Structure formats: C-alpha cells, structure tokens
Amino acid sequence: MINPSSNQRGIGLISLIFLFAVIFALLNVYAYYNPNFSLSRYSPLNYLKAKRDETRITDLKKLEKAVLAYFEDNKAMPTADGWCGRFSTLLHPEFAIAVKPYLERQDLLYDPLYPNTNRDYFYYRVDKRTYILMAALEVPKENTKGKYNYERCHDWPGDDIYNYRMTNVEQDF
Numbered sequence: 001m002i003n004p005s006s007n008q009r010g011i012g013l014i015s016l017i018f019l020f021a022v023i024f025a026l027l028n029v030y031a032y033y034n035p036n037f038s039l040s041r042y043s044p045l046n047y048l049k050a051k052r053d054e055t056r057i058t059d060l061k062k063l064e065k066a067v068l069a070y071f072e073d074n075k076a077m078p079t080a081d082g083w084c085g086r087f088s089t090l091l092h093p094e095f096a097i098a099v100k101p102y103l104e105r106q107d108l109l110y111d112p113l114y115p116n117t118n119r120d121y122f123y124y125r126v127d128k129r130t131y132i133l134m135a136a137l138e139v140p141k142e143n144t145k146g147k148y149n150y151e152r153c154h155d156w157p158g159d160d161i162y163n164y165r166m167t168n169v170e171q172d173f
Contacts, residue, residue, distance in 0.1 A: 049138040052112045056135040059109040059121065060166050063087070063133050066102035067123075068168075076128045084124040095123045111135065119161055130169050134162035 031037045070078050078098035087096055087109065100106055111120045114136070122134040140163045 046139060053137045053139055055112045056121075056137060057164070059111075060133045060135055060164075062103060063099065063109060063121065063123075064166050066099040067131055067133070069102040070099055071129075077125045077131045079123075079125050081125060081127050084122070086118065087121040087123055113138070122162055126169075130167070132165055132167045134165045136161045137164045140164065 067078060079094045083094065085095060096108055100108065103109070109121065110116065114120055119136045124132040124134070126132065
C-alpha cells in the first residue's frame with residue numbers, strides 16, 4: 001500500500017508527454033521562422049537514407065579506382081566511346097566485365113536499395129580518356145549541380161534520377 005504522506009520523486013508519464021509536446025511546439029515555431037530548417041532532416045529514416053548514400057559514394061569511389069587502374073593498363077577507359085549503361089545490367093555487361101578484375105574483392109557493386117534496376121550505378125564513357133560514374137542519392141548533397149540527363153545514351157532510364165556523379169573532367173556534358 002502506498003503511503004500518501006511520503007514524498008515520491010520522479011517524472012510521470014504525463015510530465016514526459018507534456019515535455020515532448022513543448023519541445024515539438026518550439027521546434028515547429030523555429031521551423032516557421034527559419035525555412036531552411038527541417039525537422040525531418042533529423043529523423044531515423046533520414047539517417048538510414050544518408051547511410052545508404054555514403055555507401056553509394058564509397059562504391060563510386062571504388063569503381064573510379066577500378067576504372068583508373070584499367071586505364072593505366074590499357075591506356076583507354078573501359079568499353080567503347082559513347083558506351084553507357086548501368087553497371088549491373090545483364091544486357092550490356094561490357095563495363096562490369098572490364099572493371100571486375102580491378103575491384104578489390106572482384107565483387108560487383110550494386111546500389112544498396114535498388115540493385116539491378118534502372119536506379120543502379122551508371123557508367124558513361126565520353127571518349128578514350130573521359131568517364132562519368134553516376135548514382136541516385138536519396139538525400140542529395142548541397143553541392144550537387146542537379147540531375148543529369150544524357151540523351152545520347154541508348155540505355156538512359158529517361159526520368160533524370162541521377163543526381164550525383166564522379167568524373168575525371170570538370171566540363172559539364
């Protein structure tokens with residue numbers, strides 16, 4: 001039996017709910033006056049998206065390293081000029097076959113969320129010395145120039161999904 005005259009310490013459930021409500025209200029007021037602030041940026045779902053994006057960028061760096069190693073051995077980028085396609089595609093496996101021996105574990109790299117789809121990593125050989133690697137980030141970086149669309153490409157998905165790229169030239173294609 002609880003003694004009504006004893007001093008009980010602690011925070012009750014109602015107090016916690018009230019505290020969270022006050023914090024949520026203050027964050028909404030702050031977001032109203034600061035349009036660049038987004039509470040969704042700090043959500044667990046956004047954290048998972050950012051982690052997948054880190055994997056994508058790391059994968060592109062591995063692919064870039066493999067492409068450059070291929071170039072050192074062959075004095076040309078993998079595939080023929082103007083060739084483009086998704087890295088994991090079965091229809092046009094030339095790029096995957098060319099760079100696979102140059103990958104660290106010789107494992108093919110796939111987008112963590114969209115493997116073997118039209119959102120998988122994309123490669124475009126502009127000419128003998130120029131390549132472009134692309135990925136579709138879920139939380140685009142502030143410094144990305146926008147979405148890339150290469151209409152000259154026969155395998156381009158057509159919905160401008162790629163918003164991150166790595167290339168060995170600064171020129172915009």
